[in-house]
Amino acid sequence: MSLHGVKFIDYELHRDDHYMFIIQESGYFVFEVDFHTIEINDAGICYVAPGQVHRYIKTDQCEGWLLFVDSNYISKQFREAFDTMLNITQNTDLDKKDPVFAFAGHLGIWWLGEKGNDDLMSSVIKSLLDAISGLIASKLLGASTKFKRINSPKYILATRFRQLIKEHFLKLKQVKAYASLLHITPLYLNEVMKEITGFPASYWIQQEIILEGKRLLSYSGKDIREIAWELGYEDQAYFSRFFKNNTGVTASAFREQKP
Numbered sequence: 388m389s390l391h392g393v394k395f396i397d398y399e400l401h402r403d404d405h406y407m408f409i410i411q412e413s414g415y416f417v418f419e420v421d422f423h424t425i426e427i428n429d430a431g432i433c434y435v436a437p438g439q440v441h442r443y444i445k446t447d448q449c450e451g452w453l454l455f456v457d458s459n460y461i462s463k464q465f466r467e468a469f470d471t472m473l474n475i476t477q478n479t480d481l482d483k484k485d486p487v488f489a490f491a492g493h494l495g496i497w498w499l500g501e502k503g504n505d506d507l508m509s510s511v512i513k514s515l516l517d518a519i520s521g522l523i524a525s526k527l528l529g530a531s532t533k534f535k536r537i538n539s540p541k542y543i544l545a546t547r548f549r550q551l552i553k554e555h556f557l558k559l560k561q562v563k564a565y566a567s568l569l570h571i572t573p574l575y576l577n578e579v580m581k582e583i584t585g586f587p588a589s590y591w592i593q594q595e596i597i598l599e600g601k602r603l604l605s606y607s608g609k610d611i612r613e614i615a616w617e618l619g620y621e622d623q624a625y626f627s628r629f630f631k632n633n634t635g636v637t638a639s640a641f642r643e644q645k646p
Contacts, residue, residue, distance in 0.1 A: 400440045400606045406456045406469070407435040408523060410491045412483065414449030418442060422601055425478050432487065432523050433478035436469055440602045452491040460513050461520045468524040470553070471546045472531065474598070475584070479530035487522045490515060544569065545583040548576065549591060556595045557619045562588045597633045600626075604642045611638050 400419070409416060409427060416427040420441045425433055435441050437458060458466060481487065494515045551565055559565060565588065566573040573588070580588045596618055603614045615626035630638045 400442045402438055402440045402602065402606065403435075403455075404437050406437060406454075406458065406461065406520075407441075408454040408456065408519070409433045409451070409478075410454065410487060410519075410523075411449055411451035412488055414451070415445070415447040416449050417444040417446075419444060420477060421474055421598060422605075423474070427478060428480075430481045430483045430485070430488075431478060432481055432526060434469060434523060434527075435477070436473055438602075439473075440606055451488075452495060454491070454494075454516070454519070456516055456520065460516045462517055465517070465520045465524045467546050467550070468528060469520075470550055471542075472524075472527055473549070474594070476527050476531040479527055481526065485522075485526070487519060487526070490519045490522065494519065541579045541583055544571075544576075544579050548580065548588065552592055552595045556592060556599070557617075560592060560596065560619065562592065565592070593633055597630065600630055600638065601634075601641065604638060611642075614638070 409432065411427045411429075411431050411433075413429055414427075415429075418425055418441060420433075420435055421439050424444070427433055461469075494512065548565060548569065551568055555565075555568075562573045562576060566576045569576065576588045580586060580591065584591070600614060600618055603609060603617065604611075607614070609617070611627070612623045615621075615623045618626065620626035620629070627638055630641075634641060636644070
């Protein structure tokens, strides 16, 4: 859909089961993604992944495109890139002549105006979406200072590790457990993660737990004991200490701070 004249009426934190891409040619867009404020001033792009909590804060004379895309329409290679950049590099500025704007415009024309064989149209739209998501992934990787060797074995290992965390963090909370799944030593996993991301392996496990805790505290009505249990902690007191040690505030204080 076009960003022109869009009025966002839902300013509450929420999460979706699809990707959202903001492709902005001009204007000013401010929103919050996983408790970080992102600003797009003039030409730029941003993505929100499935499961991330977000809310819209402000828009001013925005021109561009807002795409909501099911994961099935994005190639595995590009999904892996987005997973790797999650909460690290999710937006960047663009040149106004960047080809991503032309692709988004063509998609809008086809989506709104062209008629024809449904199967063929579906293939055309899927191809355009794949091209757009690939361009966005490429631009974000190029803008990041952390991901310069994206085809290296270490980068691939780091990507796989973060994917495994997303799949298993509710049950597996030790580096050695993930190292075992990857058939490497915990020491080597730590070395790779420090080299590729700047942080040790344990940091990413803890951050996934804390992030999901923040999400549940912010948008769910569950009490802290329920949230601790859902995150794999039978002892609420232990979870509370873990949360405070990693955020500087208690779980209840964080909940009270939410907008």
